[in-house]
Amino acid sequence: MAHSSRTNVLTSQQDDFPRWYQDVLEKAELAENGPVRGTMVIRPYAYWLWERMQAEVDGRIKATGAENVYLPLFIPQSYLAREAEHVEGFSPELAVVTHAGGKELPEPVVVRPTSETLFGELMSKWIQSHRDLPMLLNRWANVVRWEMRPRLFLRTSEFLWQEGHTAHATREEANAYALRIHLDVYRDFLQNVLAIPVLVGVKSRRERFAGAINTMTCEAMMGDGKALQMATSHELGQNFAKAFDITFASSSGQVEPCWTTSWGSSTRMVGGLIMAHGDDQGIRIPPRVAPVQVVVLAVKVDERTMTIGSSLVRELITAGVRARLDNRTTQGFGRRATEWELKGVPVRLEVGPRDLQSGHATIVRRDGGAKESVRLEAVSTTIVALLESIHTEMIEAARQRLMDRTVEAASVTEALDAAKAGFARIPWEQLGEEGEDALNREAVSVRCL
Amino acid sequence: MAHSSRTNVLTSQQDDFPRWYQDVLEKAELAENGPVRGTMVIRPYAYWLWERMQAEVDGRIKATGAENVYLPLFIPQSYLAREAEHVEGFSPELAVVTHAGGKELPEPVVVRPTSETLFGELMSKWIQSHRDLPMLLNRWANVVRWEMRPRLFLRTSEFLWQEGHTAHATREEANAYALRIHLDVYRDFLQNVLAIPVLVGVKSRRERFAGAINTMTCEAMMGDGKALQMATSHELGQNFAKAFDITFASSSGQVEPCWTTSWGSSTRMVGGLIMAHGDDQGIRIPPRVAPVQVVVLAVKVDERTMTIGSSLVRELITAGVRARLDNRTTQGFGRRATEWELKGVPVRLEVGPRDLQSGHATIVRRDGGAKESVRLEAVSTTIVALLESIHTEMIEAARQRLMDRTVEAASVTEALDAAKAGFARIPWEQLGEEGEDALNREAVSVRCL
Numbered sequence A, B: 001m002a003h004s005s006r007t008n009v010l011t012s013q014q015d016d017f018p019r020w021y022q023d024v025l026e027k028a029e030l031a032e033n034g035p036v037r038g039t040m041v042i043r044p045y046a047y048w049l050w051e052r053m054q055a056e057v058d059g060r061i062k063a064t065g066a067e068n069v070y071l072p073l074f075i076p077q078s079y080l081a082r083e084a085e086h087v088e089g090f091s092p093e094l095a096v097v098t099h100a101g102g103k104e105l106p107e108p109v110v111v112r113p114t115s116e117t118l119f120g121e122l123m124s125k126w127i128q129s130h131r132d133l134p135m136l137l138n139r140w141a142n143v144v145r146w147e148m149r150p151r152l153f154l155r156t157s158e159f160l161w162q163e164g165h166t167a168h169a170t171r172e173e174a175n176a177y178a179l180r181i182h183l184d185v186y187r188d189f190l191q192n193v194l195a196i197p198v199l200v201g202v203k204s205r206r207e208r209f210a211g212a213i214n215t216m217t218c219e220a221m222m223g224d225g226k227a228l229q230m231a232t233s234h235e236l237g238q239n240f241a242k243a244f245d246i247t248f249a250s251s252s253g254q255v256e257p258c259w260t261t262s263w264g265s266s267t268r269m270v271g272g273l274i275m276a277h278g279d280d281q282g283i284r285i286p287p288r289v290a291p292v293q294v295v296v297l298a299v300k301v302d303e304r305t306m307t308i309g310s311s312l313v314r315e316l317i318t319a320g321v322r323a324r325l326d327n328r329t330t331q332g333f334g335r336r337a338t339e340w341e342l343k344g345v346p347v348r349l350e351v352g353p354r355d356l357q358s359g360h361a362t363i364v365r366r367d368g369g370a371k372e373s374v375r376l377e378a379v380s381t382t383i384v385a386l387l388e389s390i391h392t393e394m395i396e397a398a399r400q401r402l403m404d405r406t407v408e409a410a411s412v413t414e415a416l417d418a419a420k421a422g423f424a425r426i427p428w429e430q431l432g433e434e435g436e437d438a439l440n441r442e443a444v445s446v447r448c449l
């Protein structure tokens, strides 16, 4: 393997996975802590990755017919806790603004932990008749839930997310829509863009979202065998509509509560991507989401090499590849190669004087490290095909790991044992709520039925 | 004109321009007040418009080489007012979080009014050497500046914006970059996408951004002859870098402060677009930014009409036009036509049984109301060309108004007089800071030199 000759800059995953995660965020210049505890600075490369993820998710959401809106950051205290006498009465996850305009506010306002209550109020106003249905709304924004044990991307006091809320005339329509979001937006994005195989299922009654009649989840396995919830979709029945008085007059004139859904995904998916695909050399970004799919790297930065490098980049861009030339003269080749490896660019195209003499360049795959010499004329066709294979091989490798590390358990004891190294699959009849109690006592949760 | 036969749903601009503005926001379902005073709900159609504006501005920013980042919502009190003893000591524009995690915070945190101080701290850390320069960063986010007299889009306590901060090795580079942003991003976007002619110039010393050595502005004239500042770009010299200790080691090893710039534009531009182009029938969206460029409207919703309507929409989409079919059967033709007029869709294509018999449809322009009968085979080529002319004619009309309503003033008295109905142009030698005092006393400001 190509890596043997140099010292790793990261803690190895095997030695300490959480430490590896912290290391890679720092060394690949992805994110760092903000000055207020629990907040996060997302650096350019990771933000670019998030923008690409966001565009892919947003396109899929819009394809279901939903429209984006913006709802305010601040929510009146009364929306969240009509009974709270003093701000200490709020849930510990809330951040509360008590002063603004140079003085104490007559009523404190809460920084949105979600905009659920506001969606409720607005839908109640905007929906009058069956002609207003379905109402399919989504919102991209920052939200705040105060975190005692923050971890960048995974659990931060402020995070970026999308939050969808829809209202329908019938239970069937609401169910079908929630399922469509879950499969055509989340599962499709996670598998076909992020190359992460997901277990799609429903949550047990205990793990269900409050007020939901059904919570669907996409669970993915990280590099350490642990699960991460990547997105959830809830069927809220008529509970939410009844609480917020979201009613419609049917064509026969009868006034009925709507059937609603809600669903969300967040910057946590960036953390999931890093932990699902990363290795001891850095992160590995699957080609379809990669901000840079190919970096053309001059072994020696001379004029001839740079001219050929530039024309290869142009050729790749014309072929629809997101390609970039690394023409930095201030750092040696090895250091630049390591940097792109850390940042997980799927393909490096190395262009050196010796190769060029015979009309060749070298393709280096980030996923397995394989090198291949390719004739200059064949560079772009080879790479276009290669990017597709890399996607397929990355999801296959992840699927294999998921299978290898999922054990069929016949009892609670077996399930607990399996959960140390991966997932356990156990029949619900075998487990039941009592078994769930036993698992929970050992900090193992039932993720997905 | 087409409008004579029905009652206007809006206050006329002539009668009461601010009232017209409020009316159109409500009737075109663009925005409404949030429950916390000064906050704003942006409804789907206006948010779609903002997304399109954002994409156009973002693309231009990225073309200058800048990269997007995310910086946290919360800023430590100490960043903004090291000396403030108590939250009442803060500037009235700030919203302050005093409670989170279920208790009082040891140090209150401020909801960002801008991320300037945080950019300063981070750049100080990220920039070490001339190899790190130029550093070109931008950030899209919500910010909060408490407003005592809020107006939707124009002055809201929370608004959406982009905020760019860059650091350079020399004054020349910083100046050139700020100018590039001002002309190639802001002016180009405003004129070539929003069809709004702008006066580009520099601010007087008094109107300059605090700490800037030069503030450039894009000023546009609204429908009532008043000015609206659409975007500003600042050269900060070395002032900002000295305050935040943003230094770099030059190639000769000498440590020097950087030269920095900052620049921003916001959802205020949505308000500007509405006020620059709107008329008594609603808003008018210029074709290049319009979320829907053409709405195909069936006069009578029968099967044959809908089939032809759908195929026209497909044909238009294939030709690169953002087209949509209005197939609602629940509202009459007149009401639907009025709605699209209110929402300012540049072109309506009306498809009715009588026209269809002779193989025609009717094109109705939103900008002037002109109608034209067109053969079905010619629909898409006609509309593609028409959209370009509409852009040109809209900016020409706005330019004409700007010229008509700008008066050459020879004295302060003349300038004051002219400012009642539009702009006044007066030589700075004539005005000077004393003249500026006199104008300010009458609530007239010097917008642009």
Ligand SMILES: [Zn+2]
Pocket: A099, A104, B087, B088
């Ligand atoms: Zn106080």
Ligand SMILES: [Zn+2]
Pocket: A087, A088, B099, B104
């Ligand atoms: Zn208290």
